[in-house]
Amino acid sequence: MNLLNTSFERVSYGVQIKTSLLFECALGIAMITYPKLHNQLEMTRAELDELKIRLSSELTAELDYCQEHNTWKMLLQLLHVKDFSSPGEFYQFLKSLSESELKYYALPFVDIMQEKNRLAASKGDREAENDLVLACKGHVFFPQLIHFVCSSKHTELLNHFQALVDGWYNEVILPEKDWTSGVLERDVLEKRSISQLESPHKTVLKAAGIDYKPEQGIADVILIPHVAYRPWTIQADLPAAKVFYYPVSDSSLMKSTDPFEPPGQLVQKLKAIGDEKRLRILKLLVKKELTLKEVTVLVGMGKTTVHHHLTLLKAAGLVHVKGSVYKATGDSIKGIEKEIFTFLHKET
Structure with missing residues (x-):
């Protein structure tokens, strides 16, 4: 058989480099609620234990709930909807969403072929919910997460997100806000300087340590630095974009x-x-x-x-x-x- 290929094969992608204390907040929550990696973090076990002791009982309860239902993933999904400057602005946005809108943004993006099911599931369509689960049945927690989001009450989700984000932001982020902001800003400047000299592929490789080649349907790679989860790079998918939450460099930590x-x-x-x-x-x-x-x-x-x-x-x-x-x-x-x-x- 002879083939005349007239399809478009992507040879590159755009790179966005951005940061926010709210992303740092969500990744810190993700880190503390995933104990399987606690022995492989840059933070020592003693430092982790000391951090846990400092947390209020109210925040600890929300973190336990988060660990049970992986709501940190929902937080990260929601933080990508638009740019937020503070927890208050983020929560006001959440309150402006209808129940189906909140659930749609909270549901994980599986792939573009499942977007209709994602939308229908957010509106209560049980068949679409089950189809979405089947599409990612091999994932370690997506099936349970999808069922949890679809069965949750609107006000319970809102109250949990507010208590979780406010608690971590006030108890963990604020005491070191200036230092953390400085580290993240220095790293963004460092990576933007690299992006001006290097190709998108080499920029991603140097920032995240990932050899990410262009693939169909991905127009942009979003790079987001973090301190909390060092030395891990966390990968996520969004419609038309790949996200790498990468550890800040040592040079960014030092001023x-x-x-x-x-x-x-x-x-x-x-x-x-x-x-x-x-x-x-x-x-x-x-x-x-x-x-x-x-x-x-x-x-x-x-x-x-x-x-x-x-x-x-x-x-x-x-x-x-x-x-x-x-x-x-x-x-x-x-x-x-x-x-x-x-x-x-x-x-x-």
Whole structure:
């Protein structure tokens, strides 16, 4: 059979880089309510325990509810509807929505083919709800989330969102608001500078550590920095857009004019390769691309331990992942010697 291909194949995408303390708020809530990753965070277990002790009983109750129903995902969906400057503005927007509108925005985006079912399910169509569940039956929590959203009462959702966001914002975000805002703003400026010099693909790779190639139906990639979930990059889907909530760089965390203070990204790279197990993993990935399972077999370590090492290598920009396959980032490896030389010989 002969084929004349007249279809359009996307060769690039746009990149949006934005930040908000409300996204930081939602990601902090997501982090604290996902205990499976608590041993793989930059925040130590002692720091996590100290944070939990400081939280009010009212906020703790809302977080328990959030953990049971994954309402953090609903929050992130809602925060993408428009830009919000404060929790009050966000809540006023939620109150302006009808019940079906609130549920539509809270329901997860599955794919463009399921948008009719998403809309119908938000209006109480049980058949559409079940079809939406079937479309994502392999997902770890989307089916339960969809049933929860569709069966929830409007006022209960509103009250939960207000109590959850206000509680975390006031008790966790506000005490360090100036510092957190400064870190996020510095990182956005850093990534926008990269985007002016690099292609969208390399911008995403350097920011999020993800080797994301253009795909049909995705016009934009939205990059949103965070502090709370370091060193993890969280991926999400929106209509016509892919979202990466990525960890801020070490250099963004530090605000220093000390010429003897090394760049945070360089320190992160050196720490990553300063461990013999990670260096061994990196050598394997220089030789060939490997899945997590393959790396686990080759190094003879547990899956969780290997994943932790890969996460640190990815956060340092030495490894990137596409789907389930990990690969060494050649440019970053070659550039370490140059970065060290530049720092050591920088005028003071």
